[in-house]
Amino acid sequence: RGGLFTRIVGKRLLFFQEVGSTMDEALRRAERGTEEGTVVVAETQTASRGRQGRAWVSRTGNLYLSVVLYPSLQTLPYLNSLCGVAVVRAIANISGLKPRIKWPNDILLEGKKVAGVLVESAIAGEQVHHSIIGIGINVALEADEIDEIAGGAISLNHASAGDIPRDELLREILQQLDALYIQLNHGDTPVEEWEELLDTLGQRVKVTWQGEEYVGFADGIDAQGSLLLREDSGTMRTLAAGDATSLRP
Ligand code: BTN
Structure with missing residues (x-):
């Protein structure tokens, strides 16, 4: 396993055994102005959140992380597609699988949810105070966890019939986020690549x-x-x- 080569995302990397939600751990640090790209990873979460007030299954074996970013008001709308593309690329590079996306950002394999993305931002006046991006990836779900998840879920280990190394997956995600975020700051948006991954269109x-x-x-x-x-x-x-x-x- 190699090192992490990034310029922004993951320069500061914090690991926790258990947190309420990595979103809140990241938020607390963002409010104190932590370095951009600070990453919070947790083994388990006791108060995770997904979109629309849902919870996110957060037992051990999967990947749960949040990243603090300070985007501009212009780049803010692209963080959602940026995360989707980063997660799909990382999964593809590590497993060879080809996930698709259900708008706005359910990452799917075999039509079932393998990962979810949450972007929470605070805007003050004409400025973004901070954005927290949250990513949850099902790496090794237990059968009873799958039953708990509405709409159907799948894990990477199941879909690839193998053991996906979480540390490599994490490193790949951080590297993809970093590359896409730097490109976005240079005016290059991820929307075209994201659109090609979207299953939702034309339906x-x-x-x-x-x-x-x-x-x-x-x-x-x-x-x-x-x-x-x-x-x-x-x-x-x-x-x-x-x-x-x-x-x-
Ligand atoms: C969704 O509803 O699809 C988004 C799910 C996002 C879950 C991740 S897990 C890491 C981070 N911490 C949370 O509490 N939520 C996000």
């Missing part, structure tokens, strides 16, 4: 967005990765991918 879909349910045809995405949904009534909706953004006074 009739049901989307829960900010607590509301929308049904319609997924026409495409815009330049920032928002979903263009044509409702049955003919109304076009532009649904932005990043949800949880809090406003700081």
Whole structure:
């Protein structure tokens, strides 16, 4: 196993046996202005969160991490697609598997969820105070855990019929995040690559967005990765991918 060669993501790397949520550990450090790229990894979580207020199965054997970033207001909308692309590339490089993405960012293998991404940001005035990106990857789920997960889940070990080394997967994710984030800061967005990974387009879909349910045809995405949904009534909706953004006074 080699070292970690990154410029921003993972320069500071914190490991915990157990936390409430890596999001909160990262948040606490972001509020104190920790170095950009600080990564929090935990073996288990007791109060994990997923999108839309759901929990995320967080027993030992899987990968749970959060990263502190200080993006600009211009780059903020791209963090969601950036994470999706980083996770897909990392899984592909480590396992040879080819995950797909269900909008906004469910990472799927065989149509089942293998990883999830959560981006939480705080905006103060015209500036992003911080963003925390959270990634959970199912590496070695137990059968009873799979039953707990709504919509169907799969683990990397199951899908690859092997033992995926978590340390290598983590290193690969951090390296991909780092490379994509540096490119984004140079004006290069991950949206094109992300769009090619999206399974959702050209289909009739049901989307829960900010607590509301929308049904319609997924026409495409815009330049920032928002979903263009044509409702049955003919109304076009532009649904932005990043949800949880809090406003700081
Ligand atoms: C989803 O709903 O698909 C997103 C799930 C995100 C889970 C990860 S696990 C690491 C980090 N800590 C959390 O509490 N949530 C994210």
